[in-house]
Amino acid sequence: MSFSGLSSFVKNLYTSIPVVQTVNYNELNSSKLEENDLLYVEKLTYTLPNGDILFDNLSFSLKKNEILVVRGKSGAGKTTMLRCLSQLIYSKYNSMLLMLNGIIISPVSNGVPLWRSEVLYVHQRPPPFEGTAAEYYQKIKELHFQVNRTHSNPVDIALLWGITAQMWTQKWTLLSGGEQQRISLAIAAACNPSVLLLDEPTSMLDAHSTKLVEDFMVKRGNIVWITHNSAQEARVASKVLTLTGAGQYEISFNSQNSLVVVDNLV
Numbered sequence: 001m002s003f004s005g006l007s008s009f010v011k012n013l014y015t016s017i018p019v020v021q022t023v024n025y026n027e028l029n030s031s032k033l034e035e036n037d038l039l040y041v042e043k044l045t046y047t048l049p050n051g052d053i054l055f056d057n058l059s060f061s062l063k064k065n066e067i068l069v070v071r072g073k074s075g076a077g078k079t080t081m082l083r084c085l086s087q088l089i090y091s092k093y094n095s096m097l098l099m100l101n102g103i104i105i106s107p108v109s110n111g112v113p114l115w116r117s118e119v120l121y122v123h124q125r126p127p128p129f130e131g132t133a134a135e136y137y138q139k140i141k142e143l144h145f146q147v148n149r150t151h152s153n154p155v156d157i158a159l160l161w162g163i164t165a166q167m168w169t170q171k172w173t174l175l176s177g178g179e180q181q182r183i184s185l186a187i188a189a190a191c192n193p194s195v196l197l198l199d200e201p202t203s204m205l206d207a208h209s210t211k212l213v214e215d216f217m218v219k220r221g222n223i224v225w226i227t228h229n230s231a232q233e234a235r236v237a238s239k240v241l242t243l244t245g246a247g248q249y250e251i252s253f254n255s256q257n258s259l260v261v262v263d264n265l266v
């Protein structure tokens, strides 16, 4: 089997696009965490090489079981933000904490590999791979920061979403975009990260499959979820982070399907 697909996959997942700014590793004090905080992020700032500010002093927390929806117009910086959260690229002010089984971890103290396995980014478009779906999962399990993790069975998860066991033996490239998307999501969920970062996770799915995935993810919680779909946002969001442009943002809470802006932190 050729590993070029895997190498491209791993490259895609775990190497950065060029770092365009000096990273300021400020270790946060655990006193920043409030009750039930799972992920705490402070002053995330990202400036493009041309000087455009994507987000500036972005601070928020994800509490246990919450789903934080991220929205904003195309190019607002949503994917870049998720990639910063997973330490695939680095924000200028790189300060975040995770509460893991009562222990506080950070990328600075505990290392980026552990952080990435706990704050797991799922790509908007499934990456290329030359083997079968089962081989794709096998390679992920062999990545050094997944080897010692307890995984759930992704086949069982994907079955809930209409992916048959037989599809796992199918060549990855022959699967439809929606099948690849569901399998990628099932694998990510099976890795049992503390936080899932989902980048338009149902963009290739029909309404029925979308609902099945949403139901599973809402039960799971602990997700930062990019969507352009306001109906989906209303169904899944506990709160909403909107990148409003020029580095600004606002956070609102989803209360009985009506969004009330409670905090404009800029």
Ligand SMILES: Nc1ncnc2c1ncn2[C@@H]1O[C@H](COP(=O)(O)OP(=O)(O)OP(=O)(O)O)[C@@H](O)[C@H]1O
Pocket: 017, 018, 020, 048, 049, 054, 072, 073, 074, 075, 076, 077, 078, 079, 080, 081
């Ligand atoms: N390293 C980089 N160098 C130059 N431009 C970059 C870099 N990284 C991101 N960008 C630009 O930053 C902007 C934000 O990109 P990003 O993918 O985060 O947007 P998005 O909000 O997720 O968009 P969409 O909704 O279309 O997926 C885009 O204009 C993109 O071209």
